[in-house]
Amino acid sequence: xxxxxxxxxxxxxxxxxxxxxxxxxxxxxxxxxxxxxxxxxxxxxxxxxxxxxxxxxxxxxxxxxxxxxxxxxxxxxxxxxxxxxxxxxxxxxxxxxxxxxxxxxxxxxxxxxxxxxxxxxxxxxxxxxxxxxxxxxxxxxxxxxxxxxxxxxxxxxxxxxxxxxxxxxxxxxxxxxxxxxxxxxxxxxxxxxxxxxxxxxxxxxxxxxxxxxxxxxxxxxxxxxxxxxxxxxxxxxxxxxxxxxxxxxxxxxxxxxxxxxxxxxxxxxxxxxxxxxxxxxxxxxxxxxxxxxxxxxxxxxxxxxxxxxxxxxxxxxxxxxxxxxxxxxxxxxxxxxxxxxxxxxxxxxxxx
Numbered sequence: 001x002x003x004x005x006x007x008x009x010x011x012x013x014x015x016x017x018x019x020x021x022x023x024x025x026x027x028x029x030x031x032x033x034x035x036x037x038x039x040x041x042x043x044x045x046x047x048x049x050x051x052x053x054x055x056x057x058x059x060x061x062x063x064x065x066x067x068x069x070x071x072x073x074x075x076x077x078x079x080x081x082x083x084x085x086x087x088x089x090x091x092x093x094x095x096x097x098x099x100x101x102x103x104x105x106x107x108x109x110x111x112x113x114x115x116x117x118x119x120x121x122x123x124x125x126x127x128x129x130x131x132x133x134x135x136x137x138x139x140x141x142x143x144x145x146x147x148x149x150x151x152x153x154x155x156x157x158x159x160x161x162x163x164x165x166x167x168x169x170x171x172x173x174x175x176x177x178x179x180x181x182x183x184x185x186x187x188x189x190x191x192x193x194x195x196x197x198x199x200x201x202x203x204x205x206x207x208x209x210x211x212x213x214x215x216x217x218x219x220x221x222x223x224x225x226x227x228x229x230x231x232x233x234x235x236x237x238x239x240x241x242x243x244x245x246x247x248x249x250x251x252x253x254x255x256x257x258x259x260x261x262x263x264x265x266x267x268x269x270x271x272x273x274x275x276x277x278x279x280x281x282x283x284x285x286x287x288x289x290x291x292x293x294x295x296x297x298x299x300x301x302x303x304x305x306x307x308x309x310x311x312x313x314x315x316x317x318x319x320x321x322x323x324x325x326x327x328x329x330x331x332x333x334x335x336x337x338x339x340x341x342x343x344x345x346x347x348x349x350x351x352x
Contacts, residue, residue: 040091040175041088041091043164043165043168044084044165044168044175044178045088047084047160047161047162047182048081048088050160050161050164051080051084051161052081054153054154054157055074055077057150058073058074058077058150058154059071059074062074064146065142065143065146065147066140066141066142066143067142067146067147067196068132068135068208068209068212070147070151072128072131072132072188072215072216073151073188073189073192073215075128077185079117079120079124079219080181080185083113083114083174083177083181084178086114086116086174087113087172087174087175087178089109089113090110090112090113090174091110091172093106093109094106094109094110094269104269108233108234108269110173110269111173111233111234111269112230113174114173114174114177114226114229114230114270115226115227115230115231115234117177117181117223117226118222118223118224118226118227118228118230119223119227121181121219121220122219122224122227125219125220128215128216128219129213129216131212132209132212133209133213135206135212136206136209136210139205139208139209140205141205142199142205142208144196144197144198144199144200144201145200146196147195147196147199148196148197148199148200149196150192150196151189151190151192151193151195151196152189154185154192155186155190155193158182158183158186158189159186161182161185162182162183165178165179165182172271173226173229173230173233173269173270174270176270177222177226180225181222184219184221184222188218191211191214191215192211192215194207194211195207195208195211232267233266233267236264236267237266238265238266239266239267242304244263245343245345247265247298247302248263248277249345250297251277251279251297251298251345252345254293254297256281256282257279257280257281257294258280258281258282258314258346259279259280259345259346260277260278260279260280260346261278261280261343261344261345262277262278262310263275263277263278263345264277268306273302273303273304273306274304274308275298275304275307275308276307276308277307277308277309277310279309279310279311279312281314282313283313287311291311294307295307295309
C-alpha cells in the first residue's frame with residue numbers, strides 16, 4: 001500500500017452511510033427533523049399571531065389596571081414574539097447553500113438569534129425585578145378583577161401557542177427556546193391568575209409584585225439557559241451528552257487503531273454535531289477499513305454523521321521512508337505531531 005495519506009481526501013464511498021473517502025464521513029444533507037421547513041414556518045406563524053394579538057391587549061389592560069404582573073407578562077410575550085420572528089429569519093438564512101467564505105452556509109444564524117433572545121430576557125428580568133421589588137415595598141392599588149380575567153384569557157392563548165410550537169421542529173435551539181418562552185408564559189399567567197384571585201378576595205395588593213417576581217425568576221431561568229447553550233456552540237464545546245474522552249476511548253479500542261489525537265467535537269448548529277481527528281493505524285493495517293468502521297461507530301453510537309478523519313500508518317511520516325515498519329512502542333516514542341491539539345488517546349490504560 002504505497003499511498004497511505006488518506007486525510008482530507010474527497011471521492012465518495014457509498015459503504016453504509018454516504019461518506020467521503022478518508023475525509024468527511026456520513027451524509028451532508030443535514031439532520032432529519034421529521035417536520036418540513038414549510039410546516040415549521042406555518043406553526044411558528046400561528047403561534048406568533050396568537051401572541052402578538054393578545055400581547056397588545058394585555059399591555060392596554062395592564063396599564064388600566066396598574067398591574068406590573070400583566071405588564072411583565074406582556075414584556076415576556078414581546079420577547080417570545082421576537083424569538084419567533086428571529087427563528088423564522090434564521091430558518092430562511094440557514095437554508096441558504098454554503099458558498100464563498102461561509103463554508104457551513106449561515107447555519108449558525110439561529111444560534112445568533114437564540115443568544116440575542118437570551119440576553120434580552122436577562123435584561124428584561126433585571127428591569128422587571130427592580131420594579132417588582134419597588135412595588136413590593138410600596139404596593140399601588142391594583143384592580144384584581146381585571147388581572148384575573150386577563151390572566152385567564154392569557155392561559156387559554158398560551159395553551160394554543162404552546163400547542164402550535166410543539167408541532168414545530170424543536171431540535172433547533174431557536175425553536176426550542178421560543179417554545180420554552182411560551183411555556184414559561186403559561187406558568188407566569190397561572191401565577192398572575194392566582195395573584196388576581198388573591199387580590200380580589202383578600203385585598204392583598206403585594207400579590208401582584210410577588211407574581212411579577214415569579215415571572216422574573218422564570219425569565220432568568222430561560223435566559224440563562226439560552227445564553228449558556230448558544231455560548232457552548234459559539235465556543236465549539238462538545239455537544240451536551242457527548243464526552244470527547246469517552247468517544248476517543250471507544251475509537252481507540254477498535255482493532256488496528258494505535259493512537260488518536262487532535263480530536264475535536266463541536267456543533268455546526270443545534271442538532272448537527274461534527275468531529276475531526278487524526279488516527280494512527282498499526283503498520284500494515286487497512287486504513288480504509290479502519291476509517292469506515294470508525295465512521296459507522298460515530299454515526300450509530302453518537303449520531304455524528306459529519307466526521308473528518310485523517311488516517312495514517314504509524315511511522316509513515318518519518319524522514320526517508322514512506323512507511324516505517326517498526327513496533328508501535330518505538331514509533332510512538334516521540335510525538336507524531338509537533339503541535340498536537342488536545343489530549344492523546346492510545347490503546348490500553350491511559351490518562352486523559
